[in-house]
Amino acid sequence: MILALVEHDEGAPEELSLESLAMARELATAEGDSLEAVAFGDEADALGDELGEHGVEAVYCVAHDRLERYAPDAWAESVVQLASEHEAETITAPGTDRGREVLARVGASLDAPLATNCLAVDIADDGAYELRRNRWGGSLIEHARLDGEHKLLTAAEHEFPIEPAASTTEPSVSTFEPDLEDDLFAVQVDRVESGDEEGIPLGEARVVVGGGRGVGNAEDYDQLEELAELLGGTVGASRAAVNEGWRPHDDQVGQTGAKISPDIYIACGISGAVQHMVGCKGADTLLAINTDPEAAIVQKADWAVIGDLHEVVPELNEALRDAS
């Protein structure tokens, strides 16, 4: 059986979890194995219907009185126990902070190998996995073999399309009560502090307006803020702009910043360095506004406007205001 860790928001599976389910389902289909899911937290039992659309045959809702708050070691140990009980040899997780760290801990616990950032997985004749995974934020692809008693995988972000299974299942939903020792709670979320700024997190925005060195100073991001607001989106920045101190690091899109997956990324005054581009690969479409028609971003965009963002963006804002 293939066990997939699913993260959810009060019973609604997260996008990246569905992506990793797509990967897990491909494996389950190829191996003729069943796909089962493990979830933590309140209302996990509500996942059944939706996960059924994705071919999941069983949902295990982990229940423990100390698991109110996220505790990575406890999560990992729960997964280990569940996998052991149900003889799961393959365990998958979404490409999220939690998904990756929980599987890493599962790997440490089982002394099992973990392949993160997977793009595709095939099964070799000997039962090992032949997979492709992202390196360098996706600038390079590694072809690798994953072999062992247990095989752990996380999916790369925004690489597996979320599609319903050919035939919908009606998964059994059951509670799993792990046996968790005290020391597994040495690391546990103490509290969650909500951010100072309201607005949509970069990773979730449908529209991202990015600003780079071409913006020129911190003040002129106001124009981009306005555009983002008009489009119901959020503002991102290149590493160059963050290094200049024009934007906080949290706004950074790129290899060492946020990976975004909006419907459209509007890149203003951004040259398009590869470290930036790997952060916005997930964008469905890309519009570049740049003075230099030869800039790398123009080569990679779907649409481009050759011009100074300081002239184009205010005009665009005005047009959008008029339209609404």
Place this chain on the structure above:
Amino acid sequence: MSDAFPSSADTVVIGAGVVGNSLAYHLADQGREDILLLDKGPLPDPGGSTGHASNFLMPVEHSKEITHLTRRSIEQYEDMDTFTNSGGLEVARTEERMAELERRVQSATAWGEPGRLLSVEEIEEMVPYLNTDIIKGGFYSPGAGTCDPLRAGEVMRARADEYTDGGLTVSPNTTVLDLHLEDGAISAVETDRGTVEADEVAIACGLWSPKIAAMAGVEIPLTPAVHQMVSVGPISFFEDYEGEISFPVVRDMDTQMYERQHGNDLEVGSYQHRPILWDVDEIPSIDEAPLSPTQPPLTDDAFEQSMHDALEIVPELLDDPEAGVRHEIDGLLSVTPDGAPLLGPLQDVEGLWSCAAVWIKEAPAVGEAVAQWMTRGWSDIDLHGSDINRFYEYGNSRQFVKNRAHEGFQKIYGIVHPHEQWQSSRPLRTSPFYDRQDELDARFFEAAGWERPQWYESNEDLLERYADELEGLERPNEWDSRWWSPIILAEHLHMRDEVAMVGDMGFGIFDFVGEDACEFLEGMAVGRIDVDVGKTVYTPILAENGGFVSDLTIVRLGPDHFRLITGGAAAGSDRAWFGSHIPEDADVTMIDNSESLCTLGVWGPSAREIVQSVAEEDVSHEAFPPYTAQEVTIGEVDAWAMRLSYVGERGWELYAPMGQGRRLWELVEEAGEDHDIRPVGMGVYGTTGRLEKGYRLHGHELELEYDPSEAGLSFHGVKEADFVGKEAYAEALETEDAATLCTLSVADHAPEGGEPRFMLGGEPILDDDGEVIVDEEGRESYVTSAGTGPSVGKHLLMAYLPPEYADEGRELTVEYMGQRYPVEVEIVGSEPLFDPENDRIRS
């Protein structure tokens, strides 16, 4: 400015760094109307050396050519509003360097650029952050400053566009894939954006130039080399000063480093580290390079000593607690076998030009000069020291370039003696005499790759014989006598008294054959070429401005066969000059015999007796008159002889096939035994003998900036036939010369007592007020050649002097190493000081 990639252009300039921009701009200014400027990189910084240069311009160099190019470049940067006049300071940590800085002042004066020595106190005042405890003094160049070459590039492109009325196309991100040739001429440039037809193409690709040249099957001899550079900041001391630079650029000469303010940062650059040469193929593409192709990461271990030295001289700035190393690179730049640029026509492909290995400080003027060369055949500033053809057919191999670049790297800030010899890649070109000369303990100097004995240690015994004559002519000062020996003087005297053999001179030897050979050469030379078979003609070769391209000898071997003989150093450029002038439909073939024939000079009172004893033919004065040439058989050797002499003696230049050269040497040496024949070196041939006879040397006395009238070489008059430069030449003969080439002698070698000193060349000639003499065309008077005349017992100097000073007996002053020496004008014009009637040659 057009963006569309054209299918044809008048001129294609490959490379849009500061050099390519400058070339395009000046070509437009000179009348080219349809120019394509392309680069594989983006604009304004396409990723070459222009993008990481430290951008300072120190105008004073020991080379007149480079100093004038830099000064002209400063004018242009100023005109484009991209120059900041910060001044420049070269500091000395050692006494030896202080002497060198005195020579710097001397060169500054000679080339008309201000410059003076500063005391430690003056330095402290000028640059308060220097640790003056370790400094002995400095040379201050008030004209120095910094520029913005990227901005200058934009201005130059805009001007080019304006001058061509929109005829400039700029195409960045365009990679050259191939160069197309047709019948030996450039016909098109193939790029990833299309193919553009053009019959004039200039390669201004910096360190990528060899790669582009190779596409046409020719070579540009340079190698990428690392110049380490870091930027440290923010430095609080600079925060009180506005703008890019408020203090002079400092060169810490003895550590081969510089420190210069750049806003709130201090840029620290070094040439002291071990030479790090790159293979051009290893340089990453723009896409592959994290920063820029020419800015690979700093090689840490090579920079260690540089950090130590920088911390020693600017400790306060570098130890600023807020400051860190914000930027550090191994900046790649172009290094050539002799450190000078590579400019001019690539002679094996018609229409293809090189404009490479140019520093930021010369770029605007180089662009201008090469544009002049391309459009009108000559440049205002003589570029012979930068002519790419100086390496023609011997110095283009990768190995040679690497060896010389490796060796030359330390010379960038080094103290380089004017006669200093290269050590690597030697011996490269040897004559058949080489082994025998080596046995005789010859001290070899190199010219155009040829090994030539400068003197023979085996002649040391002559010092005793001529002790009386040599008194007062030996050089007690180490600098003056470096790369020199008194044996040269003794060899000279022996030649005048007895006989000497000299060779091989490394001549360029070109035969011109064909029905139109006579007419062609007639059109190239000042002298009359349509002479009797067997006659030799020594003639200036001029550019259209009437200035010197060369001086050489042409001999008529037959009705349609001529032989041209020129100095080794000028062979490559002369070959290019003549080759490029042969009309397409003319029946003229140029055959290069430089590597086929060796040359042995036999000169002195006993020369005839010796040659006659081994020659089958009659070589008497009547049978073989002076200034003629004949075939002769010397023993078993089939030779060809010319009766003339650059040292003013009776005798011949004997030419033989290289394969028979060794036999020729043996025959002459053996036949001369009874006359105590001695092999003597180029020290006699090129300096002592020549100066006594007032013979001029190309590159020293003879340059584009002077005409035959001024040089005293107008003896041909104006012939009927047309020739290149005739109009200007004729006019020069009509007008009064702004300066005349004179021979001077040093009146007192130690006017203030102490060690007598001997000038080496390049020193300024001062008027009574102690100012350098300047003629009405703005040319400074300086020593073009210096050397001792043993037979006249004087140290001789040549210099151009304006009419008011060109009087025999006139006393003047020469500045040398911080001292002034009285000199006297001996000869005005070309009359020889020794044997003025040339009796020795004519007897």
Place this chain on the structure above:
Amino acid sequence: MKVLACLKRVPNTGAKIVLTEDEQRIDTSGLGFTMSPHEECAIEEAVAQVETHGGSAHLLTLGPPEADEQLRTGLAMQADEATLLETDDEEWSPRATADALADGIDRLDDDEGFDLLLFGNESADAANYQVAVRVASELGYPCVTGIKDLEVEDGTAIARREVSGGEEVYEVDLPAVVTVKEGLNEPRYASMRAKMQARRQEIESVEPRAETRAGGLEKVRLEAPETDDSPAEILGEGPEAVPKIVEILAEEVEVV
């Protein structure tokens, strides 16, 4: 307090990565080497914590002899000591790397032991996201990952991780392993004097030890993905393009 920062030497690549012919590694001729920005932050944090609390900052890496360059970069940032677990430049799997680091840390530990062990959240090249977790597991230390804000008080690390809409706060007792992300701090530029001194500092080189296992994650080859170079549709120059932008936003992307 004794703080350790671990780092990894990686090529400093440009927009286009070229592979060696055998597709086993990046062709680094002409390239320099660096480390991940995450790791630069780890070093800065180690040094800053020591500056605040006293103690010493140590650096550790597993890599070829040339990796001393990256260790010296860290020393120039004022770390106190550096140790190289010297390999022959073959790539080690994440499990073997973790073994070697845990073993190395064990061997480095004198009686005091490290209080805080900092790693980058993931390496720049392989991005396995697991070495630090495995090291923590082997050493029996708690581990928090993905941290962009860290305070140390009275033997406790207060670490913050970005989550949707805010920050998760962890409080873990030291000794602990923390993996950090760029943005944690602003890594300093080393002064020239510090760089020079770092050049002369001795770096201990230790032979790494790791358990050998069958299977696991094995690299077969690398591939440089094809890039889409189809040019963008140019909507126009300057503000004249605005109506077309609006049209695209409204009709193609449907965000208006």
